[in-house]
Amino acid sequence: MSVNCDIAFTLNGVKRELSVPAGMSALEMLRERLGLTGTKYGCGEGECGACTILVDGATVNSCLMFAADCDGRDLVTVEGVVVREAGERLRDAFVACGAVQCGFCTPGLIVQASHMIERDHAGDEAAIRRGIEGNLCRCTGYRKIIEAIAAAADVTTQGAEHGRS
Amino acid sequence: MADIKRYAAPTTLEEASEMLRAGNVTVLAGGTDLMPQTRAGRLQFQPVLMNVRRVPELGGIDDQGTMVRIGALVTITELLESQLVRERLNLLWQACNHFASDQIRNAATVGGNVCNASPAGDTLVPLLALNACAVLAAKPNGALQLRRVPLNGFFLGPGRSCRVPAELLTAIEVPLPPAGFKGEFYKHGTRPGLDIAAIAIALGARRDGAVLRDVRVAFGAVAPTPVRAPRTEAAIEGRPVDAAMLETAACTALEEVHPISDVRASDWYRRELIHNMIKRVLMHVGQL
DSSP, X not given: OOOEEEEEEXXXXXXXXXXXXXXXXXXXXXXXISOOTTSOOXXXXXXXXXXXXXXXXXXXXXXXXXXXXXXXOEEEOHHHHXXXXXXXXXHHHHHHHTOOSXXXXXXXXXXXXXXXXXXXXXXXXXXXXXXXXXXXXXXXXXXXXXXXXXXXXXXXXXXXXXXXX | XXXXXXXXXXXXXXXXXXXHHHOOEEEESSXXXXXXXXXXXXXXXXXXXXXXXTOGGGOOEEEOSSEEEEETTOXXXXXXXXXXXXXXXXXXXXXXXXXXXXXXXXXXXXXXXXXXXXXXXXXXXXXXXXXXXXXXXXXXXXXXXXXXXXXXXXXXXXTEEXXXXXXXXXXXXXXXXXXXXXXXXXXXOSSSSSOOOSEEXXXXXXXXXXXXXXXXXXXXXSSSSOEEOHHHHHHHTTOBOSHHHHHHHHHHHHHHOOOOOOSSOOHHHHHHHXXXXXXXXXXXXXXX
16 A cells, blocks of 8 residues: 555635545545545546546546645535535526436536636636536536536527526 | 555755655656556556655746746646747647646646657647757756757657656746747547547748748657658748648658557548648648
8 A cells, every 4th residue: 555645735615634645536535535425436537527626726637636736735626616606506507407417427517617607717608618628428418518507607508498597 | 556655745846856866756747647547557656756746946937038938837727828828839829729628737737748758749749849848857966957858859659758767857948939930730639628639730830922931840649759740841841832832741741650550540540631631731821
């Protein structure tokens, strides 16, 4: 087993201290050591985006991040995103638009979309499509997800039938 | 997976170089290549895992007059958001715009892309075309020494470069191209996001009346390393962009590439792509 390293970081606004194996991923740390199972393990190689979290305000694939590298950084998971304003709007819009089927990709999409909205990177449908390139959904065909993000961002999409706008 | 016996996160270049000199080190930056490669068993951890992300000397995009210094830790997102890169190193900017996904661009570093030395590495193709140079630091006998290696010559094969284990890539230096230099980066994949290039082309030139000058061409994913294409450049240099020149350039390019067949494309298809797409890229550059 790899050597342990002691790390200290902020997780969803709360300071945490932990000892983690050097080879552990941030995703394993979140799910298996801290019990935050909202962040999903999909592909394990950065293709699917189900494990998306915010680190120092930018989204990353937590499966590709070493837990040891969380030292001194500010982590926000889907559990922390949905209590923010953009996260709440996204959650409501995903429900209203029927953007959830099996739900496995949803946490990653909510985190990525909240990042896009907060950074003003969801200004139109093209920007939304571009922003979620790193998030795979195997159920919905993306249409309703795009509509939900557009609704939460107050953007009109072509042929939008759902949402609040 | 091999055991990691020690984890270190040095905070100065001196400290990091000292650790590298002691040996048996795996260097961690963004982690987007290291993690999947070690998990899949394609790469074994050395006993020491050294995270260089906290070394300030490795950051920053600096305009140094005749060239731009890009710190090894600069992320693809930082390159995309840099006005300097967008305006003066636009070929590189275009490649960053085709790079993976937002999540990976936020973590992946240009230094990692270079050291990973993939034949299909997205930033390597424009960096080669831009005459970029790798800056390597080592501390062989107590004093920090820098060595500069032109990127054209840096790559030795898939995953292999002339960086020796005791060296750390600190920056990429990119000379500013001549005024009026414009270019196009083209990457062929099956989908726009998160794809590894089947082929990539970076072509830059300066228009002088009807003809192109200062022509630079680089290809990705058509040889064991990303490559410059000097004969293709010569076939384009000083000539107007007309049908005859396009055909000569395309045929010359075919002589310069040596693609293999793999999961992404057959060698035949890669050659077809090079032959046809260099014409399209050339036509675009001729109109810029």
